[in-house]
Amino acid sequence: MTLRQLFHFNGGVKPAYNKEPSNALPIMVAPLPAELAIPLHQSVGGIPRPLVQAGEHVRKGQLIGGPDGYVSSSVHASTSGLVKAIEPRLMPHTSGLSALCVVIEPDGKDEWADLAPIPWRSMKPDEVRDALRDSGVVGLGGAVFPSYLKVNPGKQGHLNTLVINGAECEPFITCDDMQMREHAETIIRGAAILRDLTKAEQVLVGIEDNKPEAIAAMQVAVKATGEPRIEIVPVPTRYPAGGAKQLIRVLTGIEVPHGTRSTDYGVQCFNTGTAFAIYEALELGRPLISRIVTVAGNVETARNYEVRFGTPMKDVIALSKAKPDTNRIVMGGPMMGFAMPADTVPVVKATNCILVGSPTLFPPPPPEMPCIRCGECARACPTDLQPFEMYWFSRARIFGKAQEYHLFDCIECGCCAYVCGSNIPLVDYFRFAKSEIWARENEKAAADGARERYEFRLAREEREKAEKAAKLAAKAAETKAKLAAAASADDEQKKALIAAAVARTEAASATRQEGTPGAD
Numbered sequence: 001m002t003l004r005q006l007f008h009f010n011g012g013v014k015p016a017y018n019k020e021p022s023n024a025l026p027i028m029v030a031p032l033p034a035e036l037a038i039p040l041h042q043s044v045g046g047i048p049r050p051l052v053q054a055g056e057h058v059r060k061g062q063l064i065g066g067p068d069g070y071v072s073s074s075v076h077a078s079t080s081g082l083v084k085a086i087e088p089r090l091m092p093h094t095s096g097l098s099a100l101c102v103v104i105e106p107d108g109k110d111e112w113a114d115l116a117p118i119p120w121r122s123m124k125p126d127e128v129r130d131a132l133r134d135s136g137v138v139g140l141g142g143a144v145f146p147s148y149l150k151v152n153p154g155k156q157g158h159l160n161t162l163v164i165n166g167a168e169c170e171p172f173i174t175c176d177d178m179q180m181r182e183h184a185e186t187i188i189r190g191a192a193i194l195r196d197l198t199k200a201e202q203v204l205v206g207i208e209d210n211k212p213e214a215i216a217a218m219q220v221a222v223k224a225t226g227e228p229r230i231e232i233v234p235v236p237t238r239y240p241a242g243g244a245k246q247l248i249r250v251l252t253g254i255e256v257p258h259g260t261r262s263t264d265y266g267v268q269c270f271n272t273g274t275a276f277a278i279y280e281a282l283e284l285g286r287p288l289i290s291r292i293v294t295v296a297g298n299v300e301t302a303r304n305y306e307v308r309f310g311t312p313m314k315d316v317i318a319l320s321k322a323k324p325d326t327n328r329i330v331m332g333g334p335m336m337g338f339a340m341p342a343d344t345v346p347v348v349k350a351t352n353c354i355l356v357g358s359p360t361l362f363p364p365p366p367p368e369m370p371c372i373r374c375g376e377c378a379r380a381c382p383t384d385l386q387p388f389e390m391y392w393f394s395r396a397r398i399f400g401k402a403q404e405y406h407l408f409d410c411i412e413c414g415c416c417a418y419v420c421g422s423n424i425p426l427v428d429y430f431r432f433a434k435s436e437i438w439a440r441e442n443e444k445a446a447a448d449g450a451r452e453r454y455e456f457r458l459a460r461e462e463r464e465k466a467e468k469a470a471k472l473a474a475k476a477a478e479t480k481a482k483l484a485a486a487a488s489a490d491d492e493q494k495k496a497l498i499a500a501a502v503a504r505t506e507a508a509s510a511t512r513q514e515g516t517p518g519a520d
């Protein structure tokens, strides 16, 4: 067997991985909670429209949120039961904002809606994409980008390489690792479907070499399924090897430049969990209603659970028993995760990990010091950015300049902040700058929209005025023509009357002359 040549990506770090506590036990299916609050907006793109009403009974897998717009995804009931309400609930986001949820009281039967496999092999590509959109499958590596938009052979009509991302480089998180160990065949079959849909010449499954059990299970699955052109490739453990561009670089040597897409280079990347979900959606007709979630950190028993979307995080944490000194809940890992506003927020499609924190496990960061422009952050950056420049402009709110330094190419991996000797929470500054830019763009779009509506109204009023004037002018011309015609008819009639009178007079005169004696 020849060893595949691997490549390096720039930067990266080697944090403590802390994965062992949560990958010691098999995945457990989390029990049904007393109530599910399923957010309608769980993916990148438009907010799905609610398709059910309070008081309705729904079945597991029933569509409850329809996609809105080209980039959007469907949402389904994750068990059977009664829709109690459709109302705003606190979201799993640091903002502490609420968003519309379909609140379901489970009936305990967990009864599936009528499901049927999707005959994707005999369907046109657009029809398969529509089916995937309706199944609610999104990227489960954390990006939650609707998958149907990525199932595309690209401009050249086929992909050179399909990358399946099983790197899972973030500390503490083991959901992909455990799913690969326990469901390797399903993942390989999902990867084969993606290979066929994207007409990929080869499929490379990249797995960090700190997951030997997963690598072995996936290799066995490739042999067992007999799927051709699929190769399991162990890659060196280095954070963030699981970033899409970083894994593509390691596996293919292709450097995807700033502002371009990997498909421009004939490569597309899907997470292993997404490949699993695509198999379930197409071959079994099962929409995405749950995912594997790692619960780790300050808990008695770190473990992975299969959790229905809408389950309160506190219910999942309770299964692992949080220790008494717990002081925070993070969704995601310590490098890229977000602090949650409360433990009542629901598990959503983006929830790969619930990391339970304590002052000992995650001590408060030391005080922030001035930047000494040492350049360590730039050396650690896997996307070849200059974090200290972006930090300076983000902090000074000169957002245009931050964008010039490719702020939006930052994948928020946290490597820069991890190495910064001045303890500057660089990623916080970048997230702040991005949200400010998005807010301004939204405001501008709203203002542009209002201006367009105003201009449209003015144009419509002008058009209506002109149409009204034209109608009045036409009416006046018609009346004038009628009057002229009537006047002309009058003249003719008068002439006829006069002629008749003259004729009568002449006839009378002639009669008189005939009757006069001696007139001969």
Ligand code: SF4
Residues within 6 Å of the ligand: 370, 371, 372, 373, 374, 375, 376, 377, 378, 387, 388, 391, 419, 420, 421, 422, 423, 424
């Ligand atoms: S590592 Fe920290 S101190 Fe050094 S240049 Fe970057 S931001 Fe400044």
Ligand code: SF4
Residues within 6 Å of the ligand: 377, 380, 381, 382, 383, 384, 385, 386, 387, 409, 410, 411, 412, 413, 414, 415, 416, 417, 426, 427
């Ligand atoms: S967070 Fe952004 S700037 Fe910092 S290392 Fe990662 S990609 Fe580079």
